Amino acid sequence: MQGSVCRVASDMEDRLSERTVRDRQTYTSCVLPEIEVLLRVASSMTDQRSDAEDLVQDTLLRAWRSIDTFDGRHPRAWLLTILRNAQVNRHRRRRPQLLDDPDLAADRGVGDAQDSAEDVVVGRTFDVVIDAALSALPTTFRQVVLLVDVDGLTYAEAAEVLGVPEGTVMSRLHRARKRIRDRLAAADLAPRRRRP
Amino acid sequence: MIDELPWWRAMVGTKDMASCRQVGRLLQSYLDGEVDDLTARRVARHLDLCRRCGLEASTYAEVKKALARRGTPVPGDAHERLLRFAEQLMDTPPGQSAENESV
Numbered sequence: 238m239q240g241s242v243c244r245v246a247s248d249m250e251d252r253l254s255e256r257t258v259r260d261r262q263t264y265t266s267c268v269l270p271e272i273e274v275l276l277r278v279a280s281s282m283t284d285q286r287s288d289a290e291d292l293v294q295d296t297l298l299r300a301w302r303s304i305d306t307f308d309g310r311h312p313r314a315w316l317l318t319i320l321r322n323a324q325v326n327r328h329r330r331r332r333p334q335l336l337d338d339p340d341l342a343a344d345r346g347v348g349d350a351q352d353s354a355e356d357v358v359v360g361r362t363f364d365v366v367i368d369a370a371l372s373a374l375p376t377t378f379r380q381v382v383l384l385v386d387v388d389g390l391t392y393a394e395a396a397e398v399l400g401v402p403e404g405t406v407m408s409r410l411h412r413a414r415k416r417i418r419d420r421l422a423a424a425d426l427a428p429r430r431r432r433p
Numbered sequence: 434m435i436d437e438l439p440w441w442r443a444m445v446g447t448k449d450m451a452s453c454r455q456v457g458r459l460l461q462s463y464l465d466g467e468v469d470d471l472t473a474r475r476v477a478r479h480l481d482l483c484r485r486c487g488l489e490a491s492t493y494a495e496v497k498k499a500l501a502r503r504g505t506p507v508p509g510d511a512h513e514r515l516l517r518f519a520e521q522l523m524d525t526p527p528g529q530s531a532e533n534e535s536v
Contacts, residue, residue, distance in 0.1 A: 261523050272515050276507045290511050294518055301522045367499045385465065386500035392467055411461045417496055427492045 260304045267312035268300050274313065275320060278390065278398055281383035282324055295323040317390075317397040325400070363426055370420040378413035381406055450478040456486045464493055 275296055279289035299319045300307075307315055371379060384395040385406070392410075396403045421427035451459065451472070456479050462468050463476045480487050 257526055260527055264519070264523055269516065269519055272519065273507050273512060276511060276515065277504070280507075286508070286511070290515065293515055297515065297519045298522060301519070302527050304527050363495065364499050364502065367496065368503070371500070371503075382500060386497055387504045389501075389504075392465070407462065407467075410465075414461060414493060414496055418492060421492070421496070427495075428488050 256305065260301075263307065263309060264301060264304050267307070267309065268297065268304075268316065271313055271316050272297070274388070275316060277388045278317065278320060278384060279324075281380060281388055282320075282398065292320065292324055292327065295327070296320040299323060313394060314397050317394055321398050321400050363421070366421055366424045366426055367417060370417040373420070374413050374416060378409050378416070381409040382413045382417075385410055449475060450482070451475040452479070453483060453486055456480070456483070457489075460486070460490055461493060464490065464497060 272293065275293045276289060279292040279296075280286065283289045283292060296316060296319050299322070300316060303319075371382065374382065380399065381395060384390045384398060385392065390398070392403045392406045395406045395410075399406065418427055422429050456463075456476055459468060459472060459476055463473060468476065480490050
């Protein structure tokens with residue numbers, strides 16, 4: 238009797254250690270190579286470098302805790318979802334309610350730096366105008382531009398991070414780039430808009 | 434030969450080539466590589482022929498390039514710290530790693 242209990246316990250131990258080995262392998266091959274991308278994305282989602290590092294750390298911890306539920310497919314998408322949830326929790330702790338639809342606010346130009354003709358005229362080089370235009374974008378627009386154009390995410394990956402549909406990513410991104418393009422045109426660095 | 438087509442054919446579009454209006458709608462997704470192969474070919478054919486849309490495409494391509502240049506390299510020390518953190522996590526079974534939250 239005692240022998241069979243020991244055998245069961247020993248089998249369980251073997252299974253547990255097998256699982257741990259498998260979890261480690263999955264984590265090593267799927268999660269560790271994505272740390273750099275996570276750090277880039279977190280930098281685009283937060284204002285401070287230390288916040289970005291904390292957010293990635295939180296993501297890595299959550300990923301390890303739920304590694305046994307991960308099916309091994311699309312690790313980046315899985316990690317970006319975890320990162321987004323971690324970010325939402327952090328944000329919620331700091332700011333309990335979001336009262337406004339961010340896209341509507343963006344269209345009204347609420348809460349962000351406004352275009353200023355002087356800003357555009359001051360630096361007439363392409364990159365300077367791009368920087369100024371980027372800073373003048375509403376946060377929701379700027380985040381999408383940073384995720385796709387600077388961090389190199391696809392629309393689907395950016396949608397995962399932001400927790401919005403892909404169509405919303407596309408719409409924000411295209412509108413944001415049009416604004417950048419219009420500022421370039423205002424600084425005579427791009428052709429004027431051709432047709433309405 | 435696409436170069437022999439009159440300019441108005443590009444504006445209106447053909448079965449194999451998007452119209453100016455379609456390109457206006459698809460251009461950014463095309464430059465982002467987010468359209469299917471057939472659409473990409475139709476847009477590319479149009480851009481070969483239509484100077485105005487070609488200019489628009491060049492402008493957006495330059496904007497994308499300038500934005501990509503803004504990407505700063507990930508700080509090596511932060512990457513190292515996170516890598517070490519992740520490796521340490523693996524010393525603890527996943528279920529018990531909640532205790533490491535403050536790490």
